[in-house]
Amino acid sequence: xxxxxxxxxxxxxxxxxxxxxxxxxxxxxxxxxxxxxxxxxxxxxxxxxxxxxxxxxxxxxxxxxxxxxxxxxxxxxxxxxxxxxxxxxxxxxxxxxxxxxxxxxxxxxxxxxxxxxxxxxxxxxxxxxxxxxxxxxxxxxxxxxxxxxxxxxxxxxxxxxxxxxxxxxxxxxxxxxxxxxxxxxxxxxxxxxxxxxxxxxxxxxxxxxxxxxxxxxxxxxxxxxxxxxxxxxxxxxxxxx
Numbered sequence: 001x002x003x004x005x006x007x008x009x010x011x012x013x014x015x016x017x018x019x020x021x022x023x024x025x026x027x028x029x030x031x032x033x034x035x036x037x038x039x040x041x042x043x044x045x046x047x048x049x050x051x052x053x054x055x056x057x058x059x060x061x062x063x064x065x066x067x068x069x070x071x072x073x074x075x076x077x078x079x080x081x082x083x084x085x086x087x088x089x090x091x092x093x094x095x096x097x098x099x100x101x102x103x104x105x106x107x108x109x110x111x112x113x114x115x116x117x118x119x120x121x122x123x124x125x126x127x128x129x130x131x132x133x134x135x136x137x138x139x140x141x142x143x144x145x146x147x148x149x150x151x152x153x154x155x156x157x158x159x160x161x162x163x164x165x166x167x168x169x170x171x172x173x174x175x176x177x178x179x180x181x182x183x184x185x186x187x188x189x190x191x192x193x194x195x196x197x198x199x200x201x202x203x204x205x206x207x208x209x210x211x212x213x214x215x216x217x218x219x220x221x222x223x224x225x226x227x228x229x230x231x232x233x234x235x236x237x238x239x240x241x
Contacts, residue, residue: 019189020132024065025089031066032093038068038127042158042232045219046125047072049234050156056123060084060148062112063129067094072125074102084108084115113140117148124148124155131194135202142210146239154238155212158219159200161231203235212237 011030015023024031031037050056050072057080059073064083073081080103085091091107099105110116112129124145133141145155163169173195184190200216207214214237218230225231 016183016191018191020191021087023191024087028066028087028089028093031090036128041221043068043072045221046158046234047075049217049219050076053236058121059123059125060121062124062126062145064094065090067097069125069127070105071100073123074100074105077103077123079103082106082108084110084112086111113137113144115144115148119148119150121148122150122153126157132192134192138206139210142207146210146212149239151239152241154236156234156236158232158234159203161225161229207237211239213240
């Protein structure tokens with residue numbers, strides 16, 4: 001699962017026994033060499049879909065990590081791009097990246113549940129971050145995302161269809177979440193990182209409660225499952241005009 005440049009077993013153990021913030025500070029220098037980073041294929045597919053949805057002027061990457069998703073915004077936004085994350089280590093790595101072609105990029109350290117912005121963005125994206133929030137935190141998270149959007153702006157993020165029960169991927173995710181829940185039951189501070197926390201229905205319901213108009217767009221690059229449903233969708237939640 002990890003490339004030779006990725007973290008070793010001892011490093012992962014130290015990170016897993018830390019808080020989420022401290023764990024990602026430690027992981028940051030090697031994060032891009034782990035499976036936790038969103039694959040380029042997903043980033044490219046989202047960028048293509050957003051290119052058909054725009055245009056956008058100002059974009060925000062929520063929980064930007066080392067900045068992979070900021071590259072998506074740089075491709076579809078015309079005026080400015082901002083990455084926000086609460087890990088100083090992840091932002092330090094992001095700042096060292098060569099600047100992507102496109103509008104100027106800013107990096108801000110802040111908690112996604114208390115964003116320090118007004119309604120100044122046309123587009124908010126997020127990649128692989130929602131597993132770090134407990135289900136009860138979704139209303140706050142989505143209200144915050146809505147609060148920084150201009151009327152007509154949208155929150156967009158990809159969602160992979162859950163693996164079929166009984167499949168290898170299903171058991172792997174079930175085992176990972178089980179280990180994390182056991183860890184959090186016996187160790188403090190907690191490390192919230194779950195991969196089976198949310199379903200499409202849960203996300204849609206909470207987005208609509210936060211005042212969004214929600215649509216799902218199939219990302220055709222990834223094909224469809226045997227039942228005809230898309231393997232990967234992009235959720236587009238728009239703040240009404």
